Amino acid sequence: MSxxxxxxxxxxxxxxxxxxxxSHKGxxxxxxxxxxxxxxxxxxxxxALGALRGGSGLVTVATPKSQQPILAKHLAPDxxxxxxxxTSQGSFSIKAIQMILPWMERRKIACLALGPGISRNSQTALFIKKLLFALDKNKGLVQGIVIDADGFLALNNGKGQSPLLEKISLPIIVTPHLGEMAKFCNVSKAQIEKDRVEFLKKFAKLYRVICVLKGYQTLISDGQxxxxxxxxxxxMARGGSGDVLTGLIAALISQMVSTKNCxxxxxxxxxxxxxxxxxxLSGDLAKKEKTEIGMIASDIAEYLPSAYKKVIHD
Incomplete structure (x- = not known):
């Protein structure tokens, strides 16, 4: 690990x-x-909980129409x-592109996070690709993009490559776990694990992205x-943990992009x-109270304020 x-x-x-x-929320x-x-x-x-506890001034969750009432119930009033x-399967339709771009322009979005739970519907994957191409043509529309889970896999051409990522030039962070990275690159997990650092650096450099390879001793690289x-x-090895991380990273970008000359x-x-x-760290604090067996993903979001406190004041 030198x-x-x-x-x-x-x-x-x-x-x-x-x-x-x-200061104010803006x-x-x-x-x-x-x-x-x-x-x-x-x-x-x-x-959303990751973004809220992460400190973003404002958080909006865009979701397929049928899911919005469920979401509003769980996230109100924050x-x-x-x-x-x-689509007929309850995932994002390609028609969503016509709504989301003008909305983003009006609302002055600092960071876009996409991917958690969006499904692998082919029309949804097309929506993600078209959205990124559109953002590439309107680079001032967003200051950072975090792509996770099915959003990440949607960028793959099925042959271990991503012509889309090669073409566009956007401030992107991708957050795959080992299985998603192996699937994306069409290689075995063992091939990646032979030298995680080198594999990660090559991926980040090839696609000009920041890559977070999640797992035991998560690695983060920009290629250098x-x-x-x-x-x-x-x-923390349970469903939803990565979703909290996606929201958290997005919230940090939203707060940090206001820095001048960065x-x-x-x-x-x-x-x-x-x-x-x-x-x-939040997961470690949750473990002390909830145990490794009993803790759940939402506990990670719940303990984020304590994690901040420990880093800032200890």
Missing amino acids: QTTILSKKLVKSWIPKRKKE DYGHTLILAGSQGMSGASVLA ALTLSLPE KTYLNPTGNPG DKKELLLKAASLGVYLHG
Whole structure:
């Protein structure tokens, strides 16, 4: 692991966004989360909780029309919801592109998070691709993009490549776990595990993205700098944990992009690394009270304020 820097409390403390006394919600960014499908509304809720507890000034969750009432019930009064056109299977329809782009322009979105629970419906995958192409043509529309789960897999051409990622130039963070990375690249998990650091660096460099390879000792890389995360525990190995992380990283980007004269790539790398560290630390704090067996994904979001407190004040 000589090629990596191990994240520490001292290192990440300096990356936590500062808050001024004279400020308002607009100073801490508007995070938009595109998530959910029929039977997967929980992923939307967990991503939203990650963004809310992560500190975003405003959080809106856009979800397929049939899922919006479910979402509103679970997120009121803290987050906003937006219903978008859906397929017959209750996932995002290609028609959603006509609504979401003008909406984003009006609302001045700082960071877009997409992927949690969106399904692998072919029309939904097409929506994701068209959305990214549109954002590439309108680069000022969003300052950062976090792509997770089915959103990440939608970018693959089925042959272990992503012509889309090669063509576009956007401030993107992708957050696959080992299985998703293996599927995306059409390789075995064992091939990746032979040298996770080198594999990750090559992927990040090829597609010009920040890549978070989730798992035991999660790795974060921009193709040059690579960080290893020491926080976290086996109790976090359950459905929804990654959704919380997606929302958290997006919230950090939303708060950090207001920094003047910042290097965008460096900012994204710090946001991703800080998010991973806080996420794992929150899981460690939850473990103390809930145990590894009894803790659930929403506990990770619940303990995020305590994780912030531990890093800032201890």
